[in-house]
Amino acid sequence: MAPKTEHPHTPAFTKRDVDGDSSQRSVCDTCGFIDYQNPKVIVGSVVRHKNKVLMCKRAIEPRIGYWTLPAGFLELHETAEDGARREAMEEACAEIKIDRLLAVYSVTHISQIQLMYKAQLVRPDIAPGPESQEVALYDWDEIPWDNLAFPSVLWTLKYAKEVWDMDDFSPFGNPPKGKFPFDFR
């Protein structure tokens, strides 16, 4: 018997129509497995302590060295709130209490849904986790506005400031294009 030149389970994906589906999908020619690709969920928080906000200087790409809010990819079998708490712990060793949903963004060019929560520090102890070069509690005026990592960090801080002392507010969404340019103060 001639030796096989291909592994029996080598996947070979082709873009194809799939029954009852409006988009084409990558389907394995061998086993029929459909490789669905969908947006990912980012969960994060604006964490308040007294009148200050917790921020993290990124130790990883993208935007290494720029300032962000504690946030990251939601994991399998995790609630959005648990994910936001985990990210605050991982990035800033911060134990937080979540108050309420602050914002929901669709960031289409990178296929992300971002869920940002309003939260507070349970204990004032913070320290950089492996993904942060530095963490800090900033007054509004001290926030490094010129060195924010992503537009949605700016949108979220801006909205958080607006509703800072409100118990009752609706979640913010993507601002109209051009409303909050990235150099907005």
Added chain:
Amino acid sequence: MAPKTEHPHTPAFTKRDVDGDSSQRSVCDTCGFIDYQNPKVIVGSVVRHKNKVLMCKRAIEPRIGYWTLPAGFLELHETAEDGARREAMEEACAEIKIDRLLAVYSVTHISQIQLMYKAQLVRPDIAPGPESQEVALYDWDEIPWDNLAFPSVLWTLKYAKEVWDMDDFSPFGNPPKGKFPFDFR
């Protein structure tokens, strides 16, 4: 040269630690590709027309033959609102106008984040799409409460009824366990 017995690109995935990551991931032994698996986003709507709600009888598994709200997986590069509009069109040939975010659920056993919107029909014309056996506009009392497809359909309808005539409300989240048993009316 001996014939190769394996395709050079055969992936062979092993669960491993990944730099700067708190969970183990499936990593390809050959090329180092990390197969991140994350929750998926469901987008849908409670669509109002006069005092009625749009519902769809499922033509596909899971829960074929049971009633649901128009909803489905968010696609790459799509906003949550565009996704909810697309699903209403695909499942009920319904053109909708979205009013506001109604609910955000974490359904951890199937790793889904569900974003449900309050919406209204732009035109009264509806018809079953390929994933629906039947579509209907129901008064609250006519809703097939005994034949709903999923618990989150019940939660969403219950909350929608509460805020039906309000312009201003906060999005609902997972109800406390046991608060809305699946046979809730």
